Amino acid sequence: EDFEMNSNVLVSSTDVVTVFASAEMLESVCVYNVLGQLLVHEKNINAARFQINTLQKNNAPLLIQVVLENGTKVTKKVIF
DSSP: OOOOOOOSEEEEESSSEEEEESSSOEEEEEEEETTOOEEEEEEEEEESEEEEOSSOOOSOEEEEEEEETTSOEEEEEEEO
């Protein structure tokens, strides 16, 4: 399977973590800490933009795993 660079998903982490999808709608979003613990799991989003406001900001690295409606999985790293 070929590696594809998917830049259709953007993650912003100012006051809240916001996930943007430009080409497809968001199906689900999972947030993990660096220990692999699941912090947030939201399913059936069906929107192009999603805000996660349940996380406390403490300048820690987080992994955001996004699943689009077409089944594509994208993982982004942020400091929040």
